Amino acid sequence: MKLACVVQRYGLDVVGGSESHCRSIAERLAVNHDVTVLTSCAADYLSWKNTYPPGASVVGRVRVLRFPVDRPRDTSHFAELNNIVAGGRATADDEAAWFLENGPQVPALLEYLRAHGQEYDRILFWTYRYYPSYFGVPLVRDRAVLVPTAEEDPVVWLRSLAEFFTLPRGYVFLTPEEAELVRGRASGPLPPSCVIGTGLENPDVVAGFSRPNPSGPPKGGHHVLPNGPFVLYLGRVDPNKGCETLLRYFQEFLDRGGTQLKLVLAGPVFMPIPSHPSIVSLGFVDEQTRAQLLDAAVALVVPSPYESLCIALLEGWNHSLPALVNGRCRVLKGQVLRANGGLFYHNVTEFVTALRDLVDQPELSRQIGRQGREYVDQHYRWPTVMQTLETFLAG
């Protein structure tokens, strides 16, 4: 098949959930198909400044066509629009302006889809919220397959999405909860879909696919693991990821007679962290340290209120680590219940009680972690994921 993958940014040094997902899939599809990635020249998702040269190039096994960003994002105007959208008061004009300003504005990519879209058997679009997908899907709807990566954030409630969600020929979802969310938002029945999640390498197996450029993301160096038992948070330390609440809940856990447990935060920090002997922030960590932390932790804590798929959770299970997740996030709760791989909480008292159980009952903890690993083995290995996707695309 001749396939196109449309995504807002693409490159070995591009770090981002949907971008990484697109790259992993595109490279694996390229083993059996003729795959072209259509993307912008931007590397930075805040400004969308043109960084890569426009035109054709090859990244790994994939041909990449880059289109220049017409206008970088007007951040103050976007912030204004974002506040209107977050407040649920957006008019139709506000919504259109939001999708335009969210960018990256690549009209040449849309022109390409108009002129050459019919040459592809299927065109996969990543992330509904960006300009290339929002304005691109309607141009090639008869062959468009949307990977929406939708979360329960305010954007998904925009009125214009009700019709947009009925347009693609098919959907590739990351979780059943995401499928349910989009189904609930669409104004009509959804086209055929499949749920693939993502693939994880078995920790012992060396992958044959391209890895992020070592000169790209910052290196964390080698960190010394904390002494004593600890729970681990992996990812951006950011209020939007539920970290403010996590820090409050964890301090409450300690105040209510918590054990000598520490909370270790491993990821770039975007918020103040209280100075507390039991809270350790490591900043960005390299892959080796990350693996060591996953092997040594008592549990992985995932406080995020919005997720379409939590890769950190799957990574934890890949290391047989039990999870403690925010039960208000349907995706996290659904994953934990399906896997029997963790506990969840809706408030501080449940957080404290569940964490106490994980710390005080090591056999319960270990067994739940093992169940998580078994779930990953069954559903999230690349051969399984790609087989599901290939069957769907061929249909």
Next chain:
Amino acid sequence: MDAQNRIDVSRVMADIRTRAIAELRERAFDRGNTPEFADAELFDIVERVLRSAVDDSDRKVLLLSEIIAGDKDMTLEPTARITSHRPVVGSFIVFVKRRLLQPFTRWLYEYSMDNFRRQAQINRVLFAAVQALAIETARLRMELDAARADASKRGSGAA
């Protein structure tokens, strides 16, 4: 994996929830300052009603919000829409406001936006709680009316 050792997380969570509710009741009882919560059954009902109101409050269409929709005095409008009504110099004024004035007041804007957002969220949860309580009250009223009608029918039958 040995099926016998397999742990059903929903069972573990049911146990955690029971213990968490008991602990919550102890705290809410507040050394007798809310004596009603000495009754565990009553507390369970209250907790369930309030929890169901809060859970999914983001997804529910809230009647109270719909009733007051359009009432300007009851609508939070925290976002400063930067516009100008002047036809000729309007775009220049918007430019000055957005590019020159706004950056100076950005910190205050961000600070208040954050609080407005939280307030909007609290309002939503409170509306959801009021809705849940109104539903409970309506249901009880209907049951009471039915019971009264039943009683009066039986009374007139006996007469």
